[in-house]
Amino acid sequence: QSALIQPPSASGSPGQSVTISCTGTSSDVGGYDFVSWYKQHPGKAPKLMIYEVTKRPSGVPDRFSGSKSGNTASLTVSGLQAEDEADYYCTSYVGSNKVLFGGGTKLTVL
Amino acid sequence: EVQLLESGGGLVQPGGSLRLSCAASGFTFSSYAMSWVRQAPGQGLEWVSTIFGGGRSTYYADSVKGRLTISRDNSKNTLFLQMNTLRAEDTAVYYCAKGPGENKLRPNFDSWGQGTLVTVSS
Numbered sequence: 001q002s003a004l005i006q007p008p009s010a011s012g013s014p015g016q017s018v019t020i021s022c023t024g025t026s027s028d029v030g031g032y033d034f035v036s037w038y039k040q041h042p043g044k045a046p047k048l049m050i051y052e053v054t055k056r057p058s059g060v061p062d063r064f065s066g067s068k069s070g071n072t073a074s075l076t077v078s079g080l081q082a083e084d085e086a087d088y089y090c091t092s093y094v095g096s097n098k099v100l101f102g103g104g105t106k107l108t109v110l
Numbered sequence: 111e112v113q114l115l116e117s118g119g120g121l122v123q124p125g126g127s128l129r130l131s132c133a134a135s136g137f138t139f140s141s142y143a144m145s146w147v148r149q150a151p152g153q154g155l156e157w158v159s160t161i162f163g164g165g166r167s168t169y170y171a172d173s174v175k176g177r178l179t180i181s182r183d184n185s186k187n188t189l190f191l192q193m194n195t196l197r198a199e200d201t202a203v204y205y206c207a208k209g210p211g212e213n214k215l216r217p218n219f220d221s222w223g224q225g226t227l228v229t230v231s232s
Contacts, residue, residue: 034217034218038219040155045205045222045224046155046205051220052216057220089155091157091217093215093216099157101154101156102154
C-alpha cells in the first residue's frame with residue numbers, strides 16, 4: 001500500500017495560517033476517523049500534535065487544528081510562529097490491522 | 111514523566127540479526143499498546159509493528175512481516191524488536207512509541223524514545 005499523499009513543502013509568514021493536506025482513499029483516510037499528525041524537528045523524535053482527526057493532546061497549542069473531508073485530512077496551523085518550522089507527518093489506520101504514514105511536509109516559516 | 115529509552119542498534123551485515131530493546135518508565139507499561147516506527151536516513155516515518163498491552167496481539171507492516179518480531183516483558187517494562195534476515199532497506203533509526211491506552215490499533219503515539227540507529231551493510 002502506498003504512503004498517504006502530502007505536499008512536499010508548505011510555507012507561510014509569521015502570524016499567517018497554513019494548511020497541510022493528507023490525501024488517501026475511501027479505504028484509509030476516508031474510511032476511518034483515526035488520522036493523527038506529528039511534528040518532527042531534524043534529528044529529533046516526532047511529537048503527536050493531533051489524533052483522531054480533530055483531538056489535541058494536552059499541551060499542544062490550540063493554534064493547531066485538524067479536520068477531514070472525504071478522503072483528505074488537513075492540519076491547519078494558525079498564527080504561525082518560528083518554532084512551527086518542522087516536518088509534519090500524517091498517519092492513518094488503514095484497515096486490515098495496518099497503519100500508514102504520509103510522506104511528510106516540510107513547513108517553512110518565512 | 112514518561113521515558114522511553116531504546117538500545118541495541120548498530121552495524122550488521124545483510125542477512126544478520128539484531129535485537130532492539132526499549133526500556134519504559136513513568137507509566138503503567140502493561141496498560142498500553144507499544145509500537146516500533148522507523149525512519150530511513152533522509153526519509154519519512156514508517157510504521158513497523160504494534161503489540162497490545164497483554165503481549166498476545168501483534169501486528170506488522172508487510173515490509174517486515176516474517177522477519178521482524180515484536181514482543182514485550184511487562185514484568186521488566188521493556189519492549190523488544192527481534193530483527194532477522196536483515197536487508198539494506200532496513201537501515202533506519204528505530205523509535206519505540208507508546209499508545210494508545212487501549213487494545214486497538216490506532217496511530218495515537220503520544221510518547222516516543224530518542225531512537226536507535228540500525229545500519230545494514232557489508
